[in-house]
Amino acid sequence: MSKVVFITGASSGIGRTVGLYLHNKGYQVFGTSRSPEKYKDEVPFPLLELDVTHPDSIANAIGEIISRKGAIDVLVNNAGVGITGPIEETPTPEIRNAFETNFYGPLHVIKAVLPQMRKQGNGHIINVTSIAGYMGLPYRGIYSATKAALEVTTEAYRMETKQFGVEMTNIAPGDFATNIASGRYHAPLMEGSPYKEAYGNTLQMMNQHVDEGKDPTEMARAIHRIIETKHPKTHYKVGAFLQKFSIVLKRVLPGKMYEKMLMRHYKL
Incomplete structure (x- = not known):
């Protein structure tokens, strides 16, 4: 029997691309969405209702997969939200929501799926983090923090x-051409804010990077290779060379030099 793959946040973006790719490779794919009825005719695999911030909906979705297939071989923890803004001016409820979705959400899903994987005696959990989680990026500090927390917790x-x-x-992606920019929370550009000009310029640059990002099929291929790897590594990075190389530079450069490099890149 082909493996049963459970993908959170599979109605759009990277999750949808991964789901389609694995479905075409013969896997038994189950995706999730907070509003599956909107997308059920757009993908060839089942979409279950799930909100990673609500443990009851997680339990219901996992229970349905187990009742239908008797197993969950692979979990791809993909659901997440983007958030940008000066940390000082980002509303606390939005900061909490980012952590609830990007960090606590994946932990809820892992906790719910582990009993079944223990029962099977095998399983593979793939957490989608971000290259942004390896460094504190200006005006993306909260997003970087949520993904860094998931990276370390996974270890x-x-x-x-x-x-x-x-x-x-x-698996940490860089910038990919998806709809993440339109769906993420942007702290408003406020008149009179000391951050207005710098944040506005950086926000424009970030959106441009997404628009010019790589094809998300590259992420799907990478996840397929990881699933088929008997003893996978702890960390994988997928993205443009310079994005991946920036992680190496952070390891080898003095902190102030690395900070200056980032500030030049963002024209700060």
Whole structure:
């Protein structure tokens, strides 16, 4: 039997592309969306209703997959939200929502799926993080923090779950041409704000990077390779060379030099 793959946030963007790619490769794909009725005719795999911030909806979706297939072999923790803005001016409820969705949400899903994977004696959990999680980026600091938290937590979780035959992996994408920019929260550009000019310029640059991003099929291919790898690595990065190289530079450059490099890049 082909593997049963469970993908959160599969109605659009990277999640949808991964779902379509794996479906075409013969996997039994189940995707999720907060509003599956809107998208059910747009994908060839089942879309289940799920909100990662509501544990009851997670339990219901997982229960339905298990009742239909008797197993969940792979979880792709993809659902997430974008957020931009000066940290000082970003509303606290929006900061909390970003952490609830990007960090606590994936943890809720992992907790709900692990009992089934333990029962099976195997499973693979792939957490979609971000290259932005490897560095504090100006006006993306909250987003970077949510993804960094998931990266580090996965490192610990991976060691805890190996005894059950469960693998856990991070995959960090760079900029991809998806609809993430239109769906993320942008702190408003406020008249009289000391950040208005710098934030406005950086926001324009960030949106341009997404528009010019790579084809998300590259992420789908990478996730397919990871699924087929017997002993996957802890961390994978997928994106433009300079985005991946920026992680290497952070390791080797003095902190102030790296900071100056980022500020030049963002024209700050």
